[in-house]
Amino acid sequence: MKISDVVKGKASQDVVTVSPEASVRQLVEVLDEFGIGAVVVSTDGETVHGIVSERDVVRRLHLDGAAVLDHAVSTIMTAEVHTCSLEDNVQDLAGEMTRGRFRHAPVVVDGRLAGIVSIGDVVKRRIDELEFERDQLDNYVRQS
Numbered sequence: 358m359k360i361s362d363v364v365k366g367k368a369s370q371d372v373v374t375v376s377p378e379a380s381v382r383q384l385v386e387v388l389d390e391f392g393i394g395a396v397v398v399s400t401d402g403e404t405v406h407g408i409v410s411e412r413d414v415v416r417r418l419h420l421d422g423a424a425v426l427d428h429a430v431s432t433i434m435t436a437e438v439h440t441c442s443l444e445d446n447v448q449d450l451a452g453e454m455t456r457g458r459f460r461h462a463p464v465v466v467d468g469r470l471a472g473i474v475s476i477g478d479v480v481k482r483r484i485d486e487l488e489f490e491r492d493q494l495d496n497y498v499r500q501s
Contacts, residue, residue, distance in 0.1 A: 360450065360464060361443040363482045364472045372463070372473050374399040377406055377431035381414060384430050388414075394475070395461040398434045403469040407434035408461060440465045441474070451479045 364370060375384055375396045387396055388411060398407035413433045417425040425433065441450050441462045450462060454476050464472035 358447045358482065358486060359443065360441050360445045360447060360474060363447055363474050363478050364443065364464060366482060366485075367472075367474075367478060370472055372397055372402075372470055374402050374470070375409070375430055376400060377429060377434070379430045380426065381417070381428050381430060381433060382426040384409060385414060385426070395473075397438075397463050397470060397473060398430055399470060405438055405440060405463050405465060405470055407431070407436045408438045408463065409434040410461065435459075438463060442466065443471065447479055447482060450474070451476070451483070454479070 373391050373396050375387055375398055377398050395408055395410035397405055398409055409430055417433045439462055441464055460476045462474055463470055
């Protein structure tokens with residue numbers, strides 16, 4: 358199964374981005390507004406400059422206190438982002454996410470942001486696939 362299958366199966370294929378200059382306070386508002394756990398950091402909505410998650414905010418709150426809310430997103434984002442393509446294998450990405458301990462991977466096509474997949478998206482797709490296989494085997498056994 359490919360990443361394109363996961364992206365097609367998502368309810369929304371829109372990718373929420375935030376500017377590196379936006380404040381962490383604005384970031385938190387965006388996370389809340391869209392009910393998401395991470396945002397791609399981009400100046401133009403197409404180029405991936407970083408990624409920032411709820412975890413990043415919480416960890417910096419612990420270190421810097423509430424003052425971090427007035428800092429720029431660029432000060433807390435992860436700049437070295439693991440991205441994937443539509444042609445990448447889902448199981449390979451799941452393994453990379455587990456080993457690298459990250460939960461979101463932007464999907465990039467021809468250098469441009471085309472989507473985002475979370476570990477939840479990957480797990481849901483795998484469960485759907487296993488349920489389909491189970492149903493096929495169950496039907497086969499019943500027909501024998």
